[in-house]
Amino acid sequence: MTSTLKGITLKGSAELVAEFFSFGINSILYQRGIYPPETFSRVTQYDMSLQLTTDTKLKNYLANVVSQLKEWLFDCTVQKLVLVITCLETNEVLERWQFDIACDKTAKESSAPRDKSIKSIQEEIRSVIRQITASVTFLPLLETACSFDLLVYTDKDLEVPDKWEESGPQIIDQSEVVRLRSFTTSIHKVNSMVAYKRSDF
Amino acid sequence: MDIDDDTTVFATLKSFKNFISLPDASLNQGEPAPAQSNPLQRQYRQRIELLEAAEKVQSKTQQIHEDQEKRQMAMSHKRARIELEKVASLSARDLEREVDRNQELLGRIRRLEEREVESSKSLSEQVEANRALRRTQETLNLRIMERDAKLNASYQTVSILKDEIRELKQQIQSKQNIIANQTLATQGLQEQMELQQRKYQEVSQRCQDLQSASSTCSDHELKIKDLERKLALQEQDVVIVKNIKSEVAKVPEMEKALRQLREENIYLRETRENVTLLKEETEGLRRKVERMEKLKEEMVTMELEKEKISQKLQAWENLGQSTGLDIQKPEDLSREVIKIQQREIALKQQNYTLTSGCRSVERSKADLQGELLVQRSKALEEQKKRETQESLVRRLQKRVLLLTKERDGMRSILESYDSELSTNDYTPQLTRRLREAEDVLSKTQNHNAEMEVQLTKAQEEVGALKLQVQTMELDLESLKKQQASVAEGNPLVTTEEINTLRLKIEELEAERQRLEEQNNVLELRLERHDLEGDYDPVKTKVLHLGQNPTSMAKKQRLEEVEALREEVQCLREHLRSLQTGGAVPAAVGDLGVTVNLPPSQEILDLRKQIESAELKNQRLKEVFQKKIQEFRTVCYVLTGYQIDITTQNQYRLTSLYAEHMDDSLLFKHMSRVPSSITHARTHVVSCNQYHN
Numbered sequence: 096m097t098s099t100l101k102g103i104t105l106k107g108s109a110e111l112v113a114e115f116f117s118f119g120i121n122s123i124l125y126q127r128g129i130y131p132p133e134t135f136s137r138v139t140q141y142d143m144s145l146q147l148t149t150d151t152k153l154k155n156y157l158a159n160v161v162s163q164l165k166e167w168l169f170d171c172t173v174q175k176l177v178l179v180i181t182c183l184e185t186n187e188v189l190e191r192w193q194f195d196i197a198c199d200k201t202a203k204e205s206s207a208p209r210d211k212s213i214k215s216i217q218e219e220i221r222s223v224i225r226q227i228t229a230s231v232t233f234l235p236l237l238e239t240a241c242s243f244d245l246l247v248y249t250d251k252d253l254e255v256p257d258k259w260e261e262s263g264p265q266i267i268d269q270s271e272v273v274r275l276r277s278f279t280t281s282i283h284k285v286n287s288m289v290a291y292k293r294s295d296f
Numbered sequence: 297m298d299i300d301d302d303t304t305v306f307a308t309l310k311s312f313k314n315f316i317s318l319p320d321a322s323l324n325q326g327e328p329a330p331a332q333s334n335p336l337q338r339q340y341r342q343r344i345e346l347l348e349a350a351e352k353v354q355s356k357t358q359q360i361h362e363d364q365e366k367r368q369m370a371m372s373h374k375r376a377r378i379e380l381e382k383v384a385s386l387s388a389r390d391l392e393r394e395v396d397r398n399q400e401l402l403g404r405i406r407r408l409e410e411r412e413v414e415s416s417k418s419l420s421e422q423v424e425a426n427r428a429l430r431r432t433q434e435t436l437n438l439r440i441m442e443r444d445a446k447l448n449a450s451y452q453t454v455s456i457l458k459d460e461i462r463e464l465k466q467q468i469q470s471k472q473n474i475i476a477n478q479t480l481a482t483q484g485l486q487e488q489m490e491l492q493q494r495k496y497q498e499v500s501q502r503c504q505d506l507q508s509a510s511s512t513c514s515d516h517e518l519k520i521k522d523l524e525r526k527l528a529l530q531e532q533d534v535v536i537v538k539n540i541k542s543e544v545a546k547v548p549e550m551e552k553a554l555r556q557l558r559e560e561n562i563y564l565r566e567t568r569e570n571v572t573l574l575k576e577e578t579e580g581l582r583r584k585v586e587r588m589e590k591l592k593e594e595m596v597t598m599e600l601e602k603e604k605i606s607q608k609l610q611a612w613e614n615l616g617q618s619t620g621l622d623i624q625k626p627e628d629l630s631r632e633v634i635k636i637q638q639r640e641i642a643l644k645q646q647n648y649t650l651t652s653g654c655r656s657v658e659r660s661k662a663d664l665q666g667e668l669l670v671q672r673s674k675a676l677e678e679q680k681k682r683e684t685q686e687s688l689v690r691r692l693q694k695r696v697l698l699l700t701k702e703r704d705g706m707r708s709i710l711e712s713y714d715s716e717l718s719t720n721d722y723t724p725q726l727t728r729r730l731r732e733a734e735d736v737l738s739k740t741q742n743h744n745a746e747m748e749v750q751l752t753k754a755q756e757e758v759g760a761l762k763l764q765v766q767t768m769e770l771d772l773e774s775l776k777k778q779q780a781s782v783a784e785g786n787p788l789v790t791t792e793e794i795n796t797l798r799l800k801i802e803e804l805e806a807e808r809q810r811l812e813e814q815n816n817v818l819e820l821r822l823e824r825h826d827l828e829g830d831y832d833p834v835k836t837k838v839l840h841l842g843q844n845p846t847s848m849a850k851k852q853r854l855e856e857v858e859a860l861r862e863e864v865q866c867l868r869e870h871l872r873s874l875q876t877g878g879a880v881p882a883a884v885g886d887l888g889v890t891v892n893l894p895p896s897q898e899i900l901d902l903r904k905q906i907e908s909a910e911l912k913n914q915r916l917k918e919v920f921q922k923k924i925q926e927f928r929t930v931c932y933v934l935t936g937y938q939i940d941i942t943t944q945n946q947y948r949l950t951s952l953y954a955e956h957m958d959d960s961l962l963f964k965h966m967s968r969v970p971s972s973i974t975h976a977r978t979h980v981v982s983c984n985q986y987h988n
Binding site: 177258 | 831840845
């Protein structure tokens with residue numbers, strides 16, 4: 096519905112941001128080689144071709160997380176989404192993709208749509224995803240078998256839903272942080288950054 | 297072919313014979329003439345003929361060879377033809393088969409085409425049917441939509457009505473509840489009413505009883521009071537009687553006490569008189585003591601005064617020595633004092649004059665400073681005026697320059713246009729361009745003028761501000777000077793305060809800077825931590841799904857590791873069992889892990905080989921033992937000597953015919969010379985002979 100209307104509502108903004116996360120996480124998993132490339136299929140989104148996983152378990156997991164995220168984005172109770180990549184042999188955190196979400200809470204009170212075109216938002220999202228793809232050049236190679244986890248930073252008083260549990264922040268000690276571009280829907284602003292473990296030479 | 301060969305041979309023979317006969321004929325013809333001449337010529341001719349015959353024979357043989365070759369070629373040709381015919385027949389058969397197949401395939405193709413046609417027909421029919429169905433479906437959908445809309449409307453009305461019904465029911469229920477509550481309340485109240493009526497009756501009965509009882513009580517009370525009065529009177533009488541009795545008993549004692557008291561009275565009077573006398577004496581003594589103390593104090597003060605006066609006297613007497621003046625009498629002192637006073641007066645007068653001069657000077661100074669300020673402000677104003685004028689001049693000069701440049705430019709343009717006008721005919725465009733250029737020029741000039749106006753305003757403001765600043769500075773300086781002059785009057789206190797205040801200010805500023813730096817550092821750290829993912833646990837918490845890929849991967853890894861460990865343990869046990877030499881162990885079925893290593897063929901072969909080798913060894917040993925035993929017994933029996941090996945290189949020789957059983961000869965093998973044992977020199981080491 097947001098594609099036909101000109102304005103952005105809170106619900107539409109939540110959907111856009113959740114969609115971005117879904118595609119962004121898939122591209123990160125593809126670029127970093129967490130899952131073999133033959134398990135991904137090409138898909139067109141934001142006027143560019145992106146990779147989506149075809150593994151059913153992974154799809155279910157991502158769908159669960161993204162749907163819950165959408166609810167929390169609508170309630171403006173989510174502060175960050177973090178994708179943590181851990182090495183399975185040493186149980187060390189090697190990379191941390193952090194997306195800070197700043198929500199304009201006045202949109203909750205007034206239901207009037209905001210004036211921002213979908214195209215400009217999509218262009219911003221496109222540049223962020225391109226930057227994620229380009230980040231492969233400076234990130235260190237992941238040579239060992241790795242797995243990923245998605246962490247969500249929420250308000251303290253939020254009710255924890257079923258199947259969700261509290262966890263630690265899984266911070267990398269001695270990390271290098273690189274800030275990537277950000278995009279805003281005029282209701283939600285998403286800042287992206289990647290932190291990776293300093294490789295000792 | 298042989299026949300042909302024969303025929304050719306015969307043919308050649310015939311030809312040869314013919315040929316030979318011909319030369320004879322030719323020879324016979326030519327004979328009579330040259331026959332006499334030469335037998336050599338005949339031989340020569342014969343040889344030549346022979347050669348020619350040989351050549352012919354050769355050519356014929358060649359022909360025969362060629363014929364043979366031809367026949368061979370023909371044969372091969374025939375064979376090839378036969379083969380070709382065979383191949384042709386085969387290919388013809390194949391062709392026939394393929395033709396049949398082709399026909400079959402063509403038939404199939406025709407059938408399939410027919411089927412295709414039929415299926416296309418059926419497809420088209422079905423498509424048409426589909427279309428018809430879709431149309432009907434659409435119509436049905438439209439009807440359904442209409443019905444749905446109607447249904448929705450009806451549902452809505454139904455829901456509205458239901459809501460109304462519910463509300464009405466609720467109202468009814470509430471009213472019924474109210475009515476029920478009210479009936480209950482009325483019932484309760486009625487019951488209470490009845491209860492209270494009963495209570496009222498009971499109470500009224502009790503009241504009546506009480507009244508009767510109270511009346512009786514009051515009568516009784518009256519009686520009791522009368523009796524009590526009587527009792528009290530009687531008691532009083534009793535008490536009076538007792539008192540009188542006791543008093544009567546006390547009378548003699550009282551008389552005794554009376555006497556004692558009178559005696560004491562007398563004694564006390566006497567003592568009282570003594571006491572008064574003594575008091576008077578003490579008072580007199582006290583006064584004396586006080587007088588004495590006063591006298592003592594006066595004595596002490598007098599002595600002190602005396603000493604002071606004596607000191608003063610001495611000082612006055614020594615004055616002359618201490619001051620250095622010719623003072624021997626107090627008159628001289630007074631004279632000196634008068635002199636000093638006069639000097640003092642003079643000095644004071646000077647002081648007054650000096651202070652008045654100072655004040656006048658200060659006044660003049662203040663006036664001068666005021667004038668200075670005014671003059672400085674005037675000078676500044678004049679400076680500013682000059683600067684403004686200079687800037688104006690510069691601007692005007694610039695304007696002039698610009699104008700001249702513009703004029704030159706315009707002139708050049710005009711000249712170029714004029715020059716162009718003579719050759720080309722572009723007047724309207726040129727005029728247009730001219731006008732546009734003029735418009736642009738005017739706009740720029742207006743813009744320039746506006747900017748210059750703004751500039752002047754700004755500069756005036758700046759000048760005014762500077763004036764203000766300078767006046768303020770001058771005031772500040774004057775204030776400082778006043779403060780300094782004031783501070784000179786109270787130098788100590790104010791400077792100290794100022795210094796302390798300055799120190800405090802410096803310290804505070806330093807602290808402020810330090811705190812600012814700390815703040816910046818902390819903010820940077822906070823930002824860094826925020827980037828790294830740190831959070832405030834009071835406000836945020838971190839959530840993740842329990843069934844996430846990392847935990848699943850870790851579980852899988854653990855399971856794999858455990859499975860591998862179990863496999864390793866089983867393999868180790870298997871190895872141990874194998875190393876101990878047991879048979880192939882049975883499958884270890886613990887935990888569902890079957891380690892069923894089939895014994896490899898190599899191991900079985902090797903085992904078999906080992907067993908066979910061992911068997912062979914054993915047999916050889918047995919055989920060798922038997923044989924050697926036999927040989928030794930035979931040697932002993934035949935030669936009569938038995939050779940035993942005692943230790944290395946030592947041999948014992950026992951004879952069959954020895955006198956004693958234990959007689960023997962010991963030999964030792966000394967291998968100094970590398971030679972066989974048979975040639976070695978044996979030394980007799982010892983000859984044991986045992987005697988009984």
